[in-house]
Amino acid sequence: MSADRRVVVRADKAALAEEVAARFLRVLASGDGPVHVALTGGSMGAAVLAAAADRPEAGEVDWGRVHFWWGDERWLPAGDDERNDAQADAALLDRVDAGGIHRFPSTDSGLGLDEAAAAYTAELAAFGDAEHPYPAFDIAFLGVGPDGHIASLFPHRLEIRVEDRPVVAVRDSPKPPPERLSLTLPVLNASERVWLVLAGADKAWALGAALSGSDETPAASVFGRAETVFFADAAASTEVPEGIIADD
Numbered sequence: 001m002s003a004d005r006r007v008v009v010r011a012d013k014a015a016l017a018e019e020v021a022a023r024f025l026r027v028l029a030s031g032d033g034p035v036h037v038a039l040t041g042g043s044m045g046a047a048v049l050a051a052a053a054d055r056p057e058a059g060e061v062d063w064g065r066v067h068f069w070w071g072d073e074r075w076l077p078a079g080d081d082e083r084n085d086a087q088a089d090a091a092l093l094d095r096v097d098a099g100g101i102h103r104f105p106s107t108d109s110g111l112g113l114d115e116a117a118a119a120y121t122a123e124l125a126a127f128g129d130a131e132h133p134y135p136a137f138d139i140a141f142l143g144v145g146p147d148g149h150i151a152s153l154f155p156h157r158l159e160i161r162v163e164d165r166p167v168v169a170v171r172d173s174p175k176p177p178p179e180r181l182s183l184t185l186p187v188l189n190a191s192e193r194v195w196l197v198l199a200g201a202d203k204a205w206a207l208g209a210a211l212s213g214s215d216e217t218p219a220a221s222v223f224g225r226a227e228t229v230f231f232a233d234a235a236a237s238t239e240v241p242e243g244i245i246a247d248d
């Protein structure tokens with residue numbers, strides 16, 4: 001794990017999505033083995049994927065090497081517009097021939113919420129190694145809620161402290177829908193790169209709290225093994241301490 005965290009700021013949401021999309025495509029175009037990417041829902045998740053789909057470098061990526069996963073999912077029927085995977089499908093996944101699309105189960109899968117968590121745990125394990133029963137993501141994308149939540153790990157809740165399972169079933173979520181599935185911190189923290197993407201003035205508090213390391217802010221507790229980067233627009237970065245905004 002690298003405790004070093006950087007903040008990259010761009011003027012607005014569109015410029016931010018373009019910046020992250022360009023970096024995302026550069027990672028996908030490098031190397032030659034399978035690439036595992038954990039996607040996020042929320043406002044910036046689809047914006048980054050849509051920007052990536054429209055960039056010319058998307059044509060240089062061997063999408064057959066790329067496995068897509070999700071950091072969390074809303075417990076809804078397959079294809080529901082509010083599901084995180086449906087938003088990613090529309091933005092990018094329907095336009096590329098990915099090596100694997102690993103969706104969380106849906107309410108119409110015939111599984112209950114706990115069974116769905118177990119099913120995703122098993123799917124992750126199929127791509128694990130001797131060290132961990134889950135893949136080490138090359139990139140884990142995370143949105144950050146105004147309260148500092150990441151994936152479906154919300155402040156002041158037990159799910160943030162779960163270390164013995166890769167997936168948790170979330171009930172009574174403070175944000176609708178009330179039932180969700182989420183990866184846990186040990187899985188996210190095994191990622192090579194953790195990229196948190198946030199835009200808008202309503203995210204300024206969350207970014208400041210994440211950087212100050214508040215125990216109860218989930219966004220403060222996630223670290224990539226090689227790098228942890230907060231990508232923010234100007235409106236979201238007003239509470240970033242001086243001197244930690246990266247030049248790149």
Ligand SMILES: O=C1O[C@H](COP(=O)(O)O)[C@@H](O)[C@H](O)[C@H]1O
Nearest residue numbers: 040041042043044143144145151
């Ligand atoms: O519900 C969710 O919210 C968070 C943050 O979303 P945002 O719209 O405030 O950016 C998102 O990261 C998560 O994947 C999603 O399920």
